[in-house]
Amino acid sequence: MVGVGLSSCSLVLALIEAGYSGEIVMLEQADVVNTNKTWCYWSDKHMPRYLSPLVSKRWRHWRVAETKQSVSNNEHGYHCIKAADFFNYCFERFANHGKVTMLFNKAVDDIVVGTSTVTVRSDDFSITATHGFDSRPPPPTNVDRGSLLQCFTGAWVESTKPIFCPQTAHLMADIKTVGDAIEFIYILPLSRREALIEVTQFSPKAKSLQHLQQMTLEVLDTFGLSSEDVTGWEGGILPMTTHIDPTIVKQKGSNTSNQCRNIGIRGNCIRAATGYAFSQIQQDSQRIARQITGQKIATYEEKKISLNAGLYTWLDSIFLMALTQRPELAPEVFKRMARGTTGEQFARFMTERASVLDLLKVIGSMPKRAFVRAAWETMRWNRR
Numbered sequence: 001m002v003g004v005g006l007s008s009c010s011l012v013l014a015l016i017e018a019g020y021s022g023e024i025v026m027l028e029q030a031d032v033v034n035t036n037k038t039w040c041y042w043s044d045k046h047m048p049r050y051l052s053p054l055v056s057k058r059w060r061h062w063r064v065a066e067t068k069q070s071v072s073n074n075e076h077g078y079h080c081i082k083a084a085d086f087f088n089y090c091f092e093r094f095a096n097h098g099k100v101t102m103l104f105n106k107a108v109d110d111i112v113v114g115t116s117t118v119t120v121r122s123d124d125f126s127i128t129a130t131h132g133f134d135s136r137p138p139p140p141t142n143v144d145r146g147s148l149l150q151c152f153t154g155a156w157v158e159s160t161k162p163i164f165c166p167q168t169a170h171l172m173a174d175i176k177t178v179g180d181a182i183e184f185i186y187i188l189p190l191s192r193r194e195a196l197i198e199v200t201q202f203s204p205k206a207k208s209l210q211h212l213q214q215m216t217l218e219v220l221d222t223f224g225l226s227s228e229d230v231t232g233w234e235g236g237i238l239p240m241t242t243h244i245d246p247t248i249v250k251q252k253g254s255n256t257s258n259q260c261r262n263i264g265i266r267g268n269c270i271r272a273a274t275g276y277a278f279s280q281i282q283q284d285s286q287r288i289a290r291q292i293t294g295q296k297i298a299t300y301e302e303k304k305i306s307l308n309a310g311l312y313t314w315l316d317s318i319f320l321m322a323l324t325q326r327p328e329l330a331p332e333v334f335k336r337m338a339r340g341t342t343g344e345q346f347a348r349f350m351t352e353r354a355s356v357l358d359l360l361k362v363i364g365s366m367p368k369r370a371f372v373r374a375a376w377e378t379m380r381w382n383r384r
C-alpha cells in the first residue's frame with residue numbers, strides 16, 4: 001500500500017474484515033498521518049458497520065443554499081467522522097491483526113509492475129508484493145474547460161457561549177458568485193459550542209489557502225469568535241473534474257486482476273461535482289477486498305453502481321460545464337436542487353444511489369436552457 005491515508009486504511013480494514021490473512025505493508029512519505037481532516041457523508045445500509053462507533057455526530061437536518069432538508073431516519077442522515085478517531089481505530093485493528101506493518105518517512109518514487117508481482121522502490125528500499133495499491137494523490141494541475149477546483153479552509157472552533165444550533169448542518173450557506181468562482185460557507189455544529197466553519201470556493205484557478213484562512217477568520221468574526229477560539233485548522237484543494245488523466249487514474253470499478261491498482265482520489269473515487277470521496281472510497285475498498293479474498297465479485301447492487309458510474313460522470317460533466325459557463329447561476333441551481341428533492345432523494349443522489357425518479361427530480365429542478373447549452377458544449381468538448 002503506498003500511502004497511509006483514508007483509502008489505504010479503509011482498504012486494509014475491509015481486507016481484515018473479509019478474512020485476508022496475508023502480510024500487508026504500508027509505506028507513507030510523512031512521519032505521521034494527517035489528522036487535520038473531517039470526513040462527512042450520507043450514510044446508508046451499504047456503509048461498513050464498523051464505522052458506526054466512530055461517528056462524532058449525525059444530522060437528520062441540513063440546509064443547502066438556505067433550503068432545509070430532512071430525513072426521517074437519523075441513520076440515513078449526514079454523518080461526520082474525525083480523522084483522528086478513524087486512524088486511532090485503524091491502528092488498533094491493524095495491531096491486533098498482527099500482519100500489518102506501517103512504515104513512515106518512506107516516500108515511494110517508483111512502482112514496477114511485473115507479471116505476477118509489483119515492486120515499490122525508493123533510494124533506500126525496495127519491496128515486492130503480490131498486489132500493490134497506490135494512493136498517492138495526483139498532482140494538482142490546471143483544470144480544463146468544464147472542470148473546477150474545490151479550494152477550502154476550515155476552522156474548528158470552541159465558543160465560550162452556546163451559539164450554534166447542533167440539529168442542522170449548513171452545507172452551503174451564503175452562496176454567491178465572486179468573479180468566476182462560487183463561494184459559500186460550510187458550518188458543521190457538533191454541539192452548541194463546538195463547530196467546524198469553512199469557507200469554500202469552486203474555482204477554475206487554485207486559490208491561496210492563506211487567503212481563504214483569512215476569509216474564514218472574517219466569518220468567525222460574524223459569530224463573535226476570533227483566532228483564540230480556534231482549536232484546529234483543515235483545508236485543501238480537491239479536483240472537480242470528469243476529465244481523467246488515463247495515465248494516472250483507471251476507471252473506478254475496474255477489476256483488480258492487474259497487479260497494481262490506484263485507489264482513493266488517485267483511483268477516481270471522488271464525485272466530480274461535489275468533491276465528496278468518503279462513500280466511494282468505502283465502496284471501492286469493500287469491492288477490492290472481496291475480489292482479493294476470492295469472494296463473490298459483484299453483487300447485483302454493485303453491478304448497478306458500476307453501470308451507473310458512467311451516468312453520474314455524464315451528469316456531473318454537464319453540471320460542471322453549466323457552472324463554469326454561468327457561475328452566476330450557482331445559487332439558483334443549488335436552491336432549486338434542494339427545493340426539488342426530498343432529503344432522502346438528495347442523499348441518494350449524492351451517494352450515487354438515486355432511483356430513476358430521484359434522477360428525474362434532480363434533472364427536472366435544473367434551469368433548462370443553461371443545462372441544455374452545457375450538455376451541447378460538453379458533447380462538443382468530449383468529441384475533440
Ligand SMILES: Cc1cc2nc3c(=O)[nH]c(=O)nc-3n(C[C@H](O)[C@H](O)[C@H](O)COP(=O)(O)OP(=O)(O)OC[C@H]3O[C@@H](n4cnc5c(N)ncnc54)[C@H](O)[C@@H]3O)c2cc1C
Pocket residue numbers: 002003004005006007008027028029030033034036037038039040041106107108109135136137234235236237238263264265266275276277278279
Ligand atoms: C481537509 C479535507 C477534508 C475533506 N473532507 C471530506 C468530507 O467531508 N467528505 C468527503 O467525502 N471527502 C472529504 N475530503 C476528500 C477526501 O475524502 C480526502 O481527501 C481523503 O483523504 C482522500 O483519501 P486518499 O486515500 O485518496 O488520500 P489521502 O488520505 O490524502 O492519502 C494519501 C497518502 O499518500 C501519501 N503519499 C503521497 N505521496 C507519497 C509517496 N510518494 N510515498 C508514500 N506515501 C505518499 C500522503 O502523504 C497521504 O498520507 C476531504 C479532503 C480534505 C483535504
